[in-house]
Amino acid sequence: MNETEAALLFAxxxxxDRLKVIRALVEAGPEGLKAGDIxxxxxxxxxxxxxxxxxxxQSGFVGSKRKSRSIFYQxxxxxxxxxxxxxxxxxxxxxxxxxxxxxxxxxDRN
Numbered sequence: 245m246n247e248t249e250a251a252l253l254f255a256x257x258x259x260x261d262r263l264k265v266i267r268a269l270v271e272a273g274p275e276g277l278k279a280g281d282i283x284x285x286x287x288x289x290x291x292x293x294x295x296x297x298x299x300x301x302q303s304g305f306v307g308s309k310r311k312s313r314s315i316f317y318q319x320x321x322x323x324x325x326x327x328x329x330x331x332x333x334x335x336x337x338x339x340x341x342x343x344x345x346x347x348x349x350x351x352d353r354n
Contacts, residue, residue, distance in 0.1 A: 245326050245327065245329070245330045250327060250330045250331075252303070253303055253305075253323075253327050254327075256299055256300065256302075256303040256305065257305075259296065261286050261288055261292070261293075261296050262296045262299065262300060264285070264286040265282055265286055265293070265296055265297065265300060265306075266300070266305065266319065266324070268282055268285045268286065269282070269306060269317060269318060269319035270319050270321075270324070272318075272319075274318060275316070275318070276308075276309070276316040276317050276318035276319070277316065277317060278314045278315065278316055278317075279293060279294065279297065279314075279315050279317060282297065282317060297317055301317075303323075304320055304323045305319065305320055305323050305324060306318065306319055306320060307320055
């Protein structure tokens with residue numbers, strides 16, 4: 245991933261509702277969530293959730309599958325992982341203090 249592509253992806257994520265969608269789909273795992281369930285989780289109207297899901301799908305962060313009469317959305321872990329990897333590339337430049345800080349922050353969330 246290059247800086248231009250990363251910047252475009254960050255632009256897509258620069259919305260609180262879209263970040264909520266991403267977090268909800270990461271939590272849901274590979275099975276994903278129905279569009280209506282996503283709207284409830286992010287406290288948005290179905291049309292508003294659809295608007296954000298469309299933007300996330302166009303950027304490659306989410307995909308969708310129809311199951312019966314429902315559409316399920318799943319996170320594209322590869323796409324999200326590529327963005328995280330871009331951020332962490334050459335992380336900390338070998339500094340133990342910086343690495344420890346990153347590890348401590350991750351363990352604080354658990």
